[in-house]
Amino acid sequence: MILHKIDRKLYKLFHPVVGEIWMLHRVVEQRSEKPEQRELEVTPTWLENKIREYQNKGYSFVPIEQLPNKGRWVCLTFDDGYRDNYAIAYPLLKKMGIPFAIYVTTGIINNQQEMWWYPKEKLGIGAEELKQLDKDPLCTIGAHTVSHPKLDSLIYDQQYQEIAASKRTLEALLGHEVRHFSFPHGAHNDDTLKICRELGFQTIVQSWGGPIRRGENPCPLPRINQTESR
Numbered sequence: 001m002i003l004h005k006i007d008r009k010l011y012k013l014f015h016p017v018v019g020e021i022w023m024l025h026r027v028v029e030q031r032s033e034k035p036e037q038r039e040l041e042v043t044p045t046w047l048e049n050k051i052r053e054y055q056n057k058g059y060s061f062v063p064i065e066q067l068p069n070k071g072r073w074v075c076l077t078f079d080d081g082y083r084d085n086y087a088i089a090y091p092l093l094k095k096m097g098i099p100f101a102i103y104v105t106t107g108i109i110n111n112q113q114e115m116w117w118y119p120k121e122k123l124g125i126g127a128e129e130l131k132q133l134d135k136d137p138l139c140t141i142g143a144h145t146v147s148h149p150k151l152d153s154l155i156y157d158q159q160y161q162e163i164a165a166s167k168r169t170l171e172a173l174l175g176h177e178v179r180h181f182s183f184p185h186g187a188h189n190d191d192t193l194k195i196c197r198e199l200g201f202q203t204i205v206q207s208w209g210g211p212i213r214r215g216e217n218p219c220p221l222p223r224i225n226q227t228e229s230r
């Protein structure tokens, strides 16, 4: 146990943190009272302060397709495809010149399907809004399945359908290849990784795992869940 702790300390000493991929969901002016929704929400003021705090510490903000292996950086990502990413987060990030990725659950584009975790609300991003975001070099659009299932609970063919169909839908909408993917709920198994390789994704991210240290080249990439304190 003691040796293990020393090992871990030495490892950290020789492999300092180089990067953090932040996982966010919604950006809203007024956070919900419901705890399960509240934890998916940050305010634009909080986000701006958080970015400035890291900029002041010397971190640069980088896009998901070009994660550096040195320096100190943060990569900003948003899951699910909420309309507020376009309406509230985008103007702020544009003003600050911060790159970001949005992983879209294609079933919620134009609110075709309801998000079960936000029943009866129409929070999905619109197809035209996605196209507009995609034209900005600051924004990378990634896939996040069609219906947001726990992939590790599905058989291979169902997983393939969920992942490939979300990729194809976005590619048809945007007119170019979609090369980035996020597992809904972070859930995945060997089949998921095999399918993602087969479909040619450049990066895949999960929902936990902390920072990335020097010399590490993990797949899937770990992320840090950034939530505003309650």
Ligand SMILES: [Zn+2]
Pocket (backbone or CB within 6 Å): 079, 080, 144, 148, 183, 184, 185
């Ligand atoms: Zn999600």
